[in-house]
Amino acid sequence: MLISYIIIDATSTxxxxxxxxxxxxxxxxxGISTNYDDxxxxxxxxxxxxxxFHFSNEIPLHLLLSVQQYLEKLPYVVAINATEEYAYKALKQGVMDYVLLPQLNSELRKSVLKFIKYYKDTSMEKLCIKSNGDYHxxxxxxxxxxxxxxxxxxxYLQSGKIISGFKTMKFFEGQLPFYFFRVHNSYIVNIKFVTRINLGKFDCFLFDNMYKIPFSRTFxxxxxxxxxxxxKI
Structure with a gap:
């Protein structure tokens, strides 16, 4: 399980x-953003x-209202600010958690653990693959x-099975989450299974080096x- 996150902060906090x-x-x-439009x-x-989201005068809280115009559902937002009085307003605008400065060191870990628990409880990620008359x-x-x-x-599945879907890879690429990376015109890998990368030979090894696939300069x-x-560089 991988969870994508971004940081929005006009300061270096x-x-x-x-x-x-x-x-x-x-x-x-x-991604990391330091200004409103970005x-x-x-x-x-x-x-x-x-x-x-460390909101401030430079990137105010109403950014969330602007985003909600374009999304069906707002992502899980952890708001960060030094003023406790803003907490209620933040929660009214869709924030799921609120961390007060300067207690960032002690509270940030708790906030992340709370989200991971929430995500595990709500996540049911599956892909439908049509193969002949079967739906996998x-x-x-x-x-x-x-x-x-x-x-x-x-x-190619962890169980050793290979299932062929009667669609192009470009079609499936649009349905895959962020932790699948295209490394070649003919290959997309799940970062969870990457165990070795050889930059000199342009090879990517997966699943305890059981599979070796090429990657290209394009990617x-x-x-x-x-x-x-x-x-974790």
């Missing part, structure tokens, strides 16, 4: 605490499951990687993102 997020293997940072674009583009409902966490095969897509940024997350 949360950036100084970024190492604290690395304690949690479940969390993957997909914050809205980041939320709409990345659609994170969790937002750490596969938990996303069991998919090791996808391989394009002309107009079909092969799904080098995605490889760098995988290395940064797994290596």
């Amino acid at each position: 949360l950036n100084k605490e970024s190492d604290r997020f690395l304690e949690f293997d479940e969390l993957l940072c997909v 914050a809205i674009d980041l939320i709409l583009e990345k659609k994170p499951q969790l937002i750490f 409902f596969i938990p996303l966490d069991e998919i090791i990687y996808l391989k394009a095969d002309n107009n079909t897509t092969d799904f 080098r940024e995605n490889i760098d993102a995988i290395i940064k997350r797994i290596g």
